[in-house]
Amino acid sequence: xxxxxxPGVTGVVFxxxxxxxxxxxxxxxxxxxxxxxxxxxxxTVAVVREVLEETGYEVEPIRLVGVYSRPDLDQIxxxxxxxxxxxVSSSFECxxxxxxxxxxxxxxxxxxxxxxxxxxxxxxxxxxxxxxxLARQVGPFVR
Numbered sequence: 001x002x003x004x005x006x007p008g009v010t011g012v013v014f015x016x017x018x019x020x021x022x023x024x025x026x027x028x029x030x031x032x033x034x035x036x037x038x039x040x041x042x043x044t045v046a047v048v049r050e051v052l053e054e055t056g057y058e059v060e061p062i063r064l065v066g067v068y069s070r071p072d073l074d075q076i077x078x079x080x081x082x083x084x085x086x087x088v089s090s091s092f093e094c095x096x097x098x099x100x101x102x103x104x105x106x107x108x109x110x111x112x113x114x115x116x117x118x119x120x121x122x123x124x125x126x127x128x129x130x131x132x133x134l135a136r137q138v139g140p141f142v143r
């Protein structure tokens with residue numbers, strides 16, 4: 001079973017209707033938009049690309065919330081194809097600058113949620129990122 005370390009990004013996107021989430025097609029759970037950083041791609045470009053691909057919204061990163069790599073925060077994921085990936089994820093607070101909700105092969109639904117009332121089937125690894133963003137710490141978290 002291959003073990004891979006992969007850089008990733010997530011966007012914590014707030015708007016007038018709350019927190020932007022998408023229902024993932026790979027596991028059916030709600031989560032923050034995000035994914036893998038492509039070779040040669042800056043993390044800020046990756047988060048803009050991933051949010052657009054998965055939700056239809058154009059965003060601008062406004063601050064680094066944190067970097068997440070701890071296995072106890074579910075940063076190691078085993079997939080049905082046999083791959084086990086240890087994600088080292090940079091999470092950015094972003095603001096919407098355009099676009100409109102749409103789905104793709106990776107998203108079943110896109111919606112806005114009250115960050116105090118996240119869906120029961122919300123990705124566990126993303127909960128700490130939302131809480132960290134809401135904490136408004138001056139510097140980024142490293143977890």
